[in-house]
Amino acid sequence: MKAGAPEKLIIDGKRLDGRGIEEMREIEARIGVLKRADGSAFFRFGNTRALAAVYGPRQLHPKYLQDPKKALIRCKYNMAPFSSYERIRPGVSRRSIEISKILTEALSQVVFVEEFPRAAIDVFVEIIQADASTRCAALNAAALALADAGIPMKDLVSSCAAGKVDGEIILDVAGLEDNYGEVDMPVAMTPRDENIVLLQIDGILTKEEFEKALDLARKGCKKVYEAQKAALKEKYIEVDEDE
Amino acid sequence: MSSDFYELGENYVKKLVSEGTRLDGRGFKEFREIKIETGVVEKAEGSARVTIGNTQVLVGVKMSLGDPYPDTPNEGVLIVNTELVPVASPTFEPGPPDENAIEISRVVDRGIRESKCIELEGLGVGEKVWIINVDIHVLDHDGNLIDASALGAIAALLDAKIPKYDENEEKILYGEPDRKLPVKDVPVAITIGKISGKLLVDTSLKEEAALEARLTVTTNSNGEIVAMQKGGKGAFTPEEIKEAVSISIEKGKEIRKLLGG
Numbered sequence: 001m002k003a004g005a006p007e008k009l010i011i012d013g014k015r016l017d018g019r020g021i022e023e024m025r026e027i028e029a030r031i032g033v034l035k036r037a038d039g040s041a042f043f044r045f046g047n048t049r050a051l052a053a054v055y056g057p058r059q060l061h062p063k064y065l066q067d068p069k070k071a072l073i074r075c076k077y078n079m080a081p082f083s084s085y086e087r088i089r090p091g092v093s094r095r096s097i098e099i100s101k102i103l104t105e106a107l108s109q110v111v112f113v114e115e116f117p118r119a120a121i122d123v124f125v126e127i128i129q130a131d132a133s134t135r136c137a138a139l140n141a142a143a144l145a146l147a148d149a150g151i152p153m154k155d156l157v158s159s160c161a162a163g164k165v166d167g168e169i170i171l172d173v174a175g176l177e178d179n180y181g182e183v184d185m186p187v188a189m190t191p192r193d194e195n196i197v198l199l200q201i202d203g204i205l206t207k208e209e210f211e212k213a214l215d216l217a218r219k220g221c222k223k224v225y226e227a228q229k230a231a232l233k234e235k236y237i238e239v240d241e242d243e
Numbered sequence: 244m245s246s247d248f249y250e251l252g253e254n255y256v257k258k259l260v261s262e263g264t265r266l267d268g269r270g271f272k273e274f275r276e277i278k279i280e281t282g283v284v285e286k287a288e289g290s291a292r293v294t295i296g297n298t299q300v301l302v303g304v305k306m307s308l309g310d311p312y313p314d315t316p317n318e319g320v321l322i323v324n325t326e327l328v329p330v331a332s333p334t335f336e337p338g339p340p341d342e343n344a345i346e347i348s349r350v351v352d353r354g355i356r357e358s359k360c361i362e363l364e365g366l367g368v369g370e371k372v373w374i375i376n377v378d379i380h381v382l383d384h385d386g387n388l389i390d391a392s393a394l395g396a397i398a399a400l401l402d403a404k405i406p407k408y409d410e411n412e413e414k415i416l417y418g419e420p421d422r423k424l425p426v427k428d429v430p431v432a433i434t435i436g437k438i439s440g441k442l443l444v445d446t447s448l449k450e451e452a453a454l455e456a457r458l459t460v461t462t463n464s465n466g467e468i469v470a471m472q473k474g475g476k477g478a479f480t481p482e483e484i485k486e487a488v489s490i491s492i493e494k495g496k497e498i499r500k501l502l503g504g
């Protein structure tokens with residue numbers, strides 16, 4: 001165990017912040033939070049806050065990147081310098097480049113890219129405050145911002161993290177669990193078809209533990225989806241749901 | 244949108260101003276609605292979200308320990324940085340700060356530094372001093388970024404608390420505030436734009452397309468000038484400059500009240 005770690009992260013089935021093993025932090029989702037962007041959204045898991053903006057479809061430069069058959073989705077993830085206790089140096093890092101790539105790939109699954117040949121759809125995500133699961137919050141905000149921009153999509157993307165702390169499989173890793181837990185496992189799914197569009201694991205899990213974690217993350221993604229749907233409905237109240 | 248559209252818009256703005264009105268019907272010395280919220284990022288030592296109309300700026304203050312300047316060994320160090328993040332505008336791109344971002348940083352920095360509002364003296368810890376990073380994150384661009392950024396910066400500094408420092412462990416205890424950052428004055432930057440030979444405050448993005456020149460005047464609580472910056476390709480007459488200064492002092496007083504200063 002690392003230095004400075006608390007003795008236990010789970011005491012009598014309760015986590016340090018009082019949550020149960022399968023309990024998520026408070027979720028907040030809002031859309032249309034920025035005026036200049038074509039679409040925008042805010043998503044929060046407890047103290048983790050993400051803000052996403054969509055610009056496009058718009059002309060894609062440089063031209064050689066243009067695809068005559070479809071639009072190119074470009075997602076950029078960035079952390080505000082003040083989002084963490086240790087100031088984040090502005091600019092790209094290896095971490096932000098990797099996260100941007102996997103977010104781009106996850107979003108490319110759900111957008112009808114064939115509708116906009118040669119175009120670019122830019123999705124920018126700013127992490128305003130980081131307390132674990134920033135990539136999940138980023139993706140949840142990004143999917144909502146795309147929907148807010150009116151971009152045709154097959155489905156939303158809903159994301160949350162499962163993990164392993166003190167030997168227990170838990171949902172929505174946060175706070176000290178992120179620093180001293182054993183496993184962090186962000187998952188993103190298309191909520192209707194339950195296709196997994198993002199999956200990462202940092203840490204050791206048995207096959208059984210993994211299956212349990214995946215099942216838990218699935219439940220978490222459903223909860224995220226409900227919050228996303230509610231945010232969309234709040235703004236577009238006149239739209240009937242066909243489910 | 245084609246450049247023709249912008250030109251048309253630009254000419255329309257000029258025509259309106261020459262007739263004594265503005266696109267959104269405001270008076271020439273009238274700001275859009277200003278909202279200031281502080282303590283919006285818990286992990287930052289100080290933070291503020293400022294909206295002026297549809298312009299939105301988020302400012303965070305982060306503190307760390309570092310080396311002082313050799314000539315001021317016991318003084319804290321102020322660093323202002325601006326990021327025009329791409330969420331804010333279709334013309335902002337990811338990457339290192341461009342000249343516009345750097346100008347904002349430097350104009351805001353000058354106002355804070357020259358007003359001597361932060362008591363930097365005494366911000367030493369042993370050989371080290373507190374480094375005060377003021378990070379301006381522009382989230383929504385609808386004009387007048389300098390005033391919004393400067394307002395956000397001073398609001399975040401007024402909100403800032405110095406974290407505790409564990410001398411034995413040589414560790415900053417983030418999240419455990421020790422005392423308020425000593426801020427004793429409230430500099431306010433007011434930017435005056437010149438359109439069709441008229442002077443206006445708080446120009447919106449559409450108005451800025453028609454901007455001939457601008458002058459940012461930062462004043463302190465005594466109504467003294469602490470910093471100035473002229474921008475834009477056009478020029479001002481000496482009379483216009485004097486009028487701009489008077490407007491800045493007057494508007495500065497009004498806006499300082501929003502900060503309880």
